[in-house]
Amino acid sequence: MPTTRPTPLRRRTLLVAGATLPWLPAVSPARAQSTDAWTAVEQAARGQTVFWNAWAGSEQTNAYLQWVAQQVKASHNITLQHVKITDTADVVKRVRAEKAAGRRAGEGTVDLVWINGENFAAMKNEGLLFGPFAESLPNFRLVDVVGKPTTRNDFSVPTDGMESPWGMAQFTLFADSRRLPQPPRSMTELLALARAQPGRITYPRLPDFHGTTFVKQALVELAPDPAALGRPVTDAALATQAAPLWQFLDALRPHLWRGGRQFPQNAAAVRQMMADGELLLALTFNPNEAANEIAARRLPPSVVSWQFDRGTIGNTHFVAIPYNARSPAAAQVVANFLLSPAAQARKADIAHWGDPTVLDLARLSPAERALFGAAPLPGMVTRPAPTLPEPHASWVDPLEREWARRYAA
Amino acid sequence: MTHTGRGERALALGLLALVAGPLLASAALALGAALDATAWAAWPAQPGALRALGLTLFTGLASTALAWWACAALLAQAVVRRRLDRLLRALPPLLATPHAALAIGLVFLLAPSGWLLRTVSPWLTGFDAPPPWPTTQDPWGLGLIAALVAKEIPFLLWCAATQLQRDDASRRWQAEHTLACTLGYHPVRAFWRVVWPPLAQRLRWPLLAVLAYGLTVVDMALVIGPASPPTLAVLAWQWLQDADPAIQAQGAAAGLALALVVGACAALVLAPRRPRRAVDGRRGPATMGWRPGATLLLGAYAAVLAALAVGSVSGVWAFPALWPQTWTLDAWRAVGASGATVGTTLWLAAGSAALALAWSVAWLECAPPRWDAALRPLIYLPLLLPAVLWVVGLYALGLRLRLEGTAGGLLLAHTLMALPYVLLTLSPAYQGFDPRCAALCASLGHGRWTLLWRVKWPLLRRALASAAAVGFAVSVAQYLPTLYLGAGRWSSVTTEAVTLAAGGQRSLTSAYAALQFALPVLGFALAAALGRPRRFRPETP
Amino acid sequence: MTLALDLQSLSVGDRPMLRGVTLRVAPGEILTVMGPSGCGKSSLLAVVAGTLAPPLRWTGTLTLDGTDLASLPTARRGVGLLLQDPLLFAHLSVAENLLFAVPPGPRAERHAAVDAALAEAGLAGCGERDPATLSGGQRARVALMRALLARPRALLLDEPFAALDAALRAQFRAFVFDHVRERGIPALLVTHDAADIADPVRVLRLPSAPDAPAHA
Secondary structure (H helix, E strand, C coil): CCCCCCCHHHHHHHHHHHHHHHCCCCCCCCCCHHHHHHHHHHHHHHCCEEEEEECCCCCCCHHHHHHHHHHHHHHHEEEEEEEECCCCCHHHHHHHHHHHHHCCCCCCCCEEEEECCCHHHHHHHHHCCCCCHHHHHHHHHHCCCCCCHHHHECCCEEECCCEEEEEEEEEEEEECCCCCCCCCHHHHHHHHHHHHCCCCCCCCCCCHHHHHHHHHHHHHHHCCCHHCCCCCHHHHHHHHHHHHHHHHHHHHHCCCCCHHCCCCCCCHHHHHHHHHHCCEEEEEEECCCCCCCHHHCCCCCEEEECCCCEEEEEEEEECCCCCCCCCCHHHHHHHHHCCCCHHHHHHHHCCCCCCCCCCCCHCCCCHHHHHCCCCCCCCEEECCEEEECCCHHHHHHHHHHHHHHHHHH | CCCCCCCHHHHHHHHHHHHHHHHHHHHHHHHHCCHHHHHHHHHHCCCHHHHHHHHHHHHHHHHHHHHHHHHHHHHHHHHCCCCCCHHHCCCCHHHHCHHHHHHHHHHCCCHHHHHHHHHHCCCCCCCCCCCCCCCCCCCCCHHHHHHHHHHHHHHHHHHHHHHHCCCCHHHHHHHHHHHHHHCCCCHHHHHHHHHHHHHHCCCCCHHHHHHHHHHHHHHHHHHCCCCCCCEEEEEHHCCCCCCHHHHHHHHHHHHHHHHHHHHHHHHHHCCCCCCCCEEEEEEEECCCCCCCCHHHHHHHHHHEEEEEHHHHHCCCCCCCCCCCCECHHHHHHCCCHCHHHHHHHHHHHHHHHHHHHHHHHHHHHHHHHHHHHHHHHHHHHHHHCCCHHHHHHHHHHHCCCCCCHHHHHHHHHHHHHHHEEEEEEEHHHHHCHHHHHHHHHCCCCCHHHHHHHHHHHHHHHHHHHHHHHHHHHHCCCHHHHHHCCCCCCCCCHHHHHHHHHHHCCCCHHHHHHHHHHHHHHHHHHHHHHHHCCCCCCCCCC | CCCCEEEEEECCEEEEEEEEEEECCCCCCCCEECCCCCHHHHHHHHHHHCCCCCCCEEEEEEECCCCCCCCHHHHHHHHEEEEHHHHHCCCCCCHHHHHHHHCCCHHHHHHHHHHHHHHHHCCCCCCCCHHCCCCCHHHHHHHHHHHHCCCCCCCEECCCCCCCCHHHHHHHHHHHHHHHHHCCCCCCCCCCCHHHHCCCEEEEEEECCCCHHHHH
């Protein structure tokens, strides 16, 4: 009797999934949680308190989180507390310290954290996260994992369901069109602009994440082999791929604000200086930020946003649950709510925040799709550019260190 | 009274254990985190680290020296022109201004797109866009020095005032000054020769507190100090924030290095020195210091507050417009929505001020003088160690005792931080209390408690109230301890303000800075009201 | 109620200040203690009052009417104090200063005692006043009445007349001596002014050198 070698588990699952896929369009091929299990989670979540540590540098974010808190209170009696932080690395540090002090599951101070990139990589590698949970959330089936691959791949590190996608980000610039009628369409044009009007352009000091992204954008545009950036960094790769970057930054430096001897703290400082007229342009990760600021009457209506012609770096930001969260069930319910069309639509609404959605609009019902009204508003990006993938998470540290060595002293 | 009895010694010992225990434990834990050999080798090698150290020394020493000189000059003015009381009455609002709020306001005034330049552009300067002058966050730290000086002058004046108003000294120095004038000395020179030397001697601890603060400040340096590289305190704090444990160890090591620098400067300041013999007999007029000094200081504070007030309601405000182009109340609405944080700030501040005051009074009553003299440096430790390092230890201690995120742990941290200031402010008046009163009271047949409740504490009401107000203000301004020991469960007005300052919106930052300012001012106003001397009914003829 | 002090030695650290001082004061008698400045007059009073603070130390015996006072704290000795500075408490009115001294008892009685004392001091009706508004002489009288209201068994006077001008001094001196004799309690008066001597026969002169004993 011929014996077949047992097919490896993953391949078997894929085969089965591939076979059943045409018949189950609405269910993601990954492990979908049965409704019973999810109901159990929802039951456990009732009455719990969730401490959500999230960056709080803008009023829109804070107001949106307040709205979410009201909604989950009404639906599941969950008390959502927004813990305002300036830097996600703080939370990583806190959870790490708690783990070192022996806090077991259920004894932590953080239930949910707004996270991505190298912070996520750190937490995942050190076993500081609860999960996998993301792909078992009922609303995860609405996520556009095909059109937005970064929802499963955070800075080239697979999420493995340890974090749930929340919003999209893409590196965007904005400026007052009265002071800058011809926006630069690439890094090279930016350099030319800096030469023409010295002292009026700058970017935040690394390791602020906007500053890092500016440098990564230049890297991606100038590297001889962009594919190498998607793989973990090596010394050789760093030397070859980053050489044109350092040349570019060296050439740019003398024409920067304050001669490049000094850099602003963060992107908000850059935005304030742009609003005051001290700088020509500002950067952001939210393509709708300028529109939002104009709507809130903090920027004049003449401000426009744009992205570089060949594309700018984009990523997804997520929420994750630490391993020792006290209310993991409620945290999952909140994460699920964040993925709901109602929540995503309100988030994408420029009047409230303008953060782009992670959902695939095609998978929504017509009523839900209508929530995502898209009337163009002043300050929005008129010609969206392609999203370039982030380099692998391991590139961030060496880049930041080298930048600091060259320009921080 | 007579020498301390056994019961008192036991109480003093208990008080000491309450405070010294957590202090020493935190210090030990912080040192443990900082004594990492690789980190010690690594941190000076970081780009800009040594320059940061140089900047720290320059800004700290320069600002302290300037503040010291300015304080002396202002006192000379006030004593000679007999305006001391007026000067001292103007102090509480200045003292209450939180450091971060003052720095933010100064930035709004001095920045290239700030108010000062807007008032003269474009008609005087011809600028259409903000000039590329590094007026704030300048690489030499001059902006930071200005901000530090503006903040430390009132504190030094306040400490000098508590010394000058002691029961046992106030009439005496006035008499001595008058005497020197009758000997032919010009009034100003008489001040410098006769009044200032003993006063300066008594101001050594406050001077040290000012120096330690200048060397280790984080929130002011973030707002107005140099950015690339920043001062060493900011650099250490940034490293401590990093997710990588190796870099955190570097941060702790840099914090320890900073502590050593403070220690070295402390040794210099506290070194006993022979008073200079000023017997050359010169009697002519000496440098007065600076006639418009007081007005300039008050004017600077007023300008800063005005900048914050206008900034908080501004929408679009492009250079070179003098006034905002759009006005909006959004920022204040956001502030209004954060009622819980105001509540947290209030109970923390009131609680820690009360505890610190109770401890200080108990200590000053019961501790034998020798213990007090020997142990003051220990109690003043939080003033001298950089907050950056301190917080590492406190948080580690909190984790061990499972106090992180609890109200009790947070209150304990705030009390420990407020205690040195309260003790510093209260000691002169308390220890200067006329000892004959105690003898008299006892001779009338009353025991210790009656003396305290009905005589000593009522007579010291003003000093007690101001010490409590100082503790209140210190607690409101605490940033790092609230951040770490609150473990995210609790946020205060200061943590909100600094978090929002990271967001950069001028209106929101100004509004929170204004709120940050209002609370301690209320505290001081309350203290002034409580500390008023009793009004007697006017005499009936 | 005789006050008897047998001082063997009074020293500052190791340095002796006084040696072999004995005194006996009968009720109603005022013993004047005189001596050059720095000889320990006020310290002698402190010994009797119980307010001697280290580094000052003394050895000897102290009795009042046979009871040993040395082992009692100041508040239980019943020894009144009148200082050069009247030290009226600034936060209490004149009447409250006096009331402070009256021993516990029925309210009406205590207030009556205060009223009587005010009248005695020539300040009837001035009870609600701020002590700072009184003249020097008035303050001194109130201070004495306050000391007496506490029903002391002995009275110590530490240069109480030194701050007053000549005319007031004579007046106040008479006031004090009259009251002390009227109460029939022993009193010790420290002064450096010979005009203050209460009874020329009862004077204790302290020597400037510590070795010579003194008796009175």
